[in-house]
Amino acid sequence: MHHNYDLILKGGRVIDPAARLDGIRDLAIKAGRIVAIETHLDPSLATEVIDVRQQLVIPGMIDPHAHIFRFITGVLGMDADWVGVQSGVTTLVEQGGVSAATLPGFVEYVVKAKANRVHAFLAPYAAGGVGGFSYPDQFTPGTIDIEATLKAFEAHPKVAKGMKFWAEQASLLKFGDASIRKVRTIVDEVQVPMYVHMGELWRLPAEVHAQFPAERVMETILPFMRPGDVFAHAYTDRLGGFFNADGSVRSLVRQAIASGIHIDLGYGAATNFNLVRQGLEQDFLPQTLGADIHAYNTAIKDPHIDTGGRGRFNGHPGVAAGMNLLMAFGVPLEQVIPMATCNPARIFLREQDGVGTLAIGAAADITVLDDLRGRWRLTDTANDEVITERLVHPSFCIKNGQYHAANSTLLSLPEEVE
Ligand SMILES: [Zn+2]
Numbered sequence: 001m002h003h004n005y006d007l008i009l010k011g012g013r014v015i016d017p018a019a020r021l022d023g024i025r026d027l028a029i030k031a032g033r034i035v036a037i038e039t040h041l042d043p044s045l046a047t048e049v050i051d052v053r054q055q056l057v058i059p060g061m062i063d064p065h066a067h068i069f070r071f072i073t074g075v076l077g078m079d080a081d082w083v084g085v086q087s088g089v090t091t092l093v094e095q096g097g098v099s100a101a102t103l104p105g106f107v108e109y110v111v112k113a114k115a116n117r118v119h120a121f122l123a124p125y126a127a128g129g130v131g132g133f134s135y136p137d138q139f140t141p142g143t144i145d146i147e148a149t150l151k152a153f154e155a156h157p158k159v160a161k162g163m164k165f166w167a168e169q170a171s172l173l174k175f176g177d178a179s180i181r182k183v184r185t186i187v188d189e190v191q192v193p194m195y196v197h198m199g200e201l202w203r204l205p206a207e208v209h210a211q212f213p214a215e216r217v218m219e220t221i222l223p224f225m226r227p228g229d230v231f232a233h234a235y236t237d238r239l240g241g242f243f244n245a246d247g248s249v250r251s252l253v254r255q256a257i258a259s260g261i262h263i264d265l266g267y268g269a270a271t272n273f274n275l276v277r278q279g280l281e282q283d284f285l286p287q288t289l290g291a292d293i294h295a296y297n298t299a300i301k302d303p304h305i306d307t308g309g310r311g312r313f314n315g316h317p318g319v320a321a322g323m324n325l326l327m328a329f330g331v332p333l334e335q336v337i338p339m340a341t342c343n344p345a346r347i348f349l350r351e352q353d354g355v356g357t358l359a360i361g362a363a364a365d366i367t368v369l370d371d372l373r374g375r376w377r378l379t380d381t382a383n384d385e386v387i388t389e390r391l392v393h394p395s396f397c398i399k400n401g402q403y404h405a406a407n408s409t410l411l412s413l414p415e416e417v418e
Contacts, residue, residue, distance in 0.1 A: 003047045004045040005035065005041070006048065007047065007048045007398075007401075008026055009366070010041075010051050010052060011024060012027070013056050014037060014057045015058050015334070016058070016359075019357065021037070026040060028041050028046065031401065032364055033363060034362050034366075035360065052368055054371065056337075060090030060366055061091075062089070062319070062341065062344040062349070063318075064095075064264060065195075065264060065291060066080070066092040066293065067095065067097055067129070068094050068097070068118065069102070072102065073129035073131070073132050073133070074131045074133070075294065075308070077129075077132070077294075078294060080118055082302075082409075084115070084118075085404035086407055087320075087408040088395070088396070088411075089291075090398075093121060093344075093349070094106070094110075094118065096122075096166070097128055098128050099152075100148040100149040101126050104155075106120060107156055116399065117365070119348070120161065121160075121161060121162040121348075122162075124163060124182065126148075136168075141175050141182060144179060144182045146186055160192075161193075161350070163194050163195070164196075165183050165194055165195070165221075166196075166201055169209070172212055172216075177224065180221060180224045184224045195229070195230045196221060197266075198236060199239065199241050200214065200240055217240045218240070218250065225256065228347070229262070230263070233271075234279065234284070234285075234286045235275040237272035243275055264290040266292045267290070267315070267317065268292045269297055271380060272381075273329075276326075276329050286339065287343045288340075288343050289319050295310060296313060298317045299314060315379065316378075318411065323336040323340060327390055329386060333371075333390075333392070341356045343356075345357070364399075364401045367396075368394075371390070375389055376388050394411060
């Protein structure tokens, strides 16, 4: 018998913020494309039907802050499909592990080899994240090769989508704005965004803090940022973040947001619940949910990588975890779905085929989430906690029409409470 469709996802709550769609629908896929979204599609027209009643059907989730150059970037490099399709995430943006020098290797051994859709924001420094960002001496302007980086963007425009930068006291003290100046030159030339890590990266000696206080980092960096660039780690409790000591959002951050600079969650060990609370009271919210999963940001370790026992995060990493975090503090589901879908597509990838939307004709990248009710305890590294009564949890995803079960061991549920 002839089938019109390869697959129908039947009866789910289909939410596509880009199309302002939110309702119970059947969604049909053929030849890797979304071909119909209707209130009723005849199941006999499909080769396969998956019952998704009581589940959420959203555009394939996008993680704009991934570390997936496995075996190259030390304890930070995770298997792309592990943090990706096996965790319900169809698109990953590697942040800063890949440099112009290592991009060809990344394309060959990650982009082409893995099921996920994979992009990268390049490290400016020649070594990229080799060895896991453990060597501050690699972060020197002398290793930023503008010509080589421009060539890398030209050679791999579909993979290289922006530049990573670490706003970091020690190098600012030593070299002033020499590094960020070079990065600005590159991103202006290629017309791509810059993603800037905020918060102390390494424990620095007291004399560095005395000579270059953490508060000065943003003052120094901001003149080099433009609308469309992104600050990472919204609620970091490391020095040099987004808050004043009294918990108010820094006025420079307000100015940055007003000028069109975006904020990414960059959820991890440094994410502080008290800052989440205070930030939300002041309407300080991320637009995207970078998961930043690496050995320090998950208790689940890659058995093939020796982490030396490091890692202190007791949270539950992932893009869905970012949604759960914000929902636990009162942000509605309808507001967090765009942060995982159309927002990162627009901000990091400049909208492209099939990413961040369920548009008819687009490549079929779809995430299906369980929408759970109960009582769970979320905790941060400071052992602060919040009880939440709703969790979204990846069930499966479709990437380019291909089914992937969300069976990653990273996807544990938080502790259930009475
Ligand atoms: Zn990171």
